[in-house]
Amino acid sequence: MKDIHQLTPGEIRAIIRRGKWDKPTAGLAMGYAQANLVILPQKYAFDFLLFCQRNPKPCPLLEVLEPGEFRTKFLSLEADIRTDIPLYHIYQKGKLRHTIKEIRSFWKPDFVTFLLGCSFSFEEAMLRSNIPVRHIEENKNVPMFITHIPCKAAGVFHGPMVVTMRPIPSEKVARAVQITSRYTSVHGAPIHIGDPSILGIKDLRKPDFGDPVTIKKGEIPVFWACGVTPQAVVMKARPDLCITHVPGHMFISDLLNEELAVL
């Protein structure tokens, strides 16, 4: 078998579909956008779509499928959402019940699929501009923090915004803002630069999720809205059923990151 890192998105999805890859997708199909997955029964779909519309920074929608539809039309013309993600979590009333490699037997005709942008896209653009991405350098997960900034509620969905933090050298902060601003559909510009206490974050060494990273002298903590926000909000609402990807095990699309850039 060829090294998976040299394969196209379609080839990688075919391997995943056959159950031959259940590991994280970071570093695969470089240049192509990856997406977060949330599947909800139709009765929650309007509220969740509205939640995403009101909170586009943490919840940047890339594609939403019609009720019952499991084939994408925008992110790929030949993907099957029931099989093409390496690993799925199935939650009932907010409790994790199953972690499985495909969800065909769980599929119901009222399921609505939401695919949301992921920060992999803008991190690649940062690296190309020689802006350091510390957790990649240190081979860690990005540090994530629950802030005290409330999202705009919609129906049953509400909760605080979760953010990621990347330490950026002072002289490169403006450039980091410019670059990530281009990618509005993958979290966009930072929501906060500097003093973490204003967000209600007490200690940058103790993230709520992910790993702490080194902040060097002359670096400023920069905060972006995080795709964990919608998952946290959905869990809190305890829907009868919810299916998500397992963190880091994303949907790999046929869309280039550059196709997501606005300017």
Next chain:
Amino acid sequence: MKDIHQLTPGEIRAIIRRGKWDKPTAGLAMGYAQANLVILPQKYAFDFLLFCQRNPKPCPLLEVLEPGEFRTKFLSLEADIRTDIPLYHIYQKGKLRHTIKEIRSFWKPDFVTFLLGCSFSFEEAMLRSNIPVRHIEENKNVPMFITHIPCKAAGVFHGPMVVTMRPIPSEKVARAVQITSRYTSVHGAPIHIGDPSILGIKDLRKPDFGDPVTIKKGEIPVFWACGVTPQAVVMKARPDLCITHVPGHMFISDLLNEELAVL
């Protein structure tokens, strides 16, 4: 009474609320974003929200209210959507039935309100950059054309994209793209530059809506997605009931156009 052109958005809405202004809103509250209005019964709301998500250029959502809610929270903290628009159209099964100054007696608890961005916002930015806006110079309505480009369908909603055309001097086309790209929530960048036949437009002198404008030597026709698209699509779906603003008689928000710019 003070000249209405000198009043704030809140002061103007108060006049409209009292039924004292039922004329177009172009030129009022300069600098502030104005919005298109679509109100639909809840049973159509998910499909329409999905249609807007899939077609953000013609249907840039600025705010969507919960079912039954008639007070905005984002575009203004003190607006009432039932009274604060100069003139409303009420459609039944796609047929225009009433043109009225307020809709309180028609209001139902399952109504979902959608407010969509309007090109007034980016035209102001173009003028500030000394890019001509011909229909404003000629005191006409912007020329609008039905293209043969289909929107992405969602549920019962489907139809062709409607575009506006502005002739731009060749040397300013790039700048016009840059400026309008900043305003993704008010139609964003052009969808097409040059040859109208590629869009299925036969004669620029015969717009489907609005007025023809002069195209001078050295100017290129530039096409932007138009807010008439969602109205046309809704009419075609013939919902039991639909309420819109009368064209040109917009909702005036408290949000500055500059607050809508992404970069």
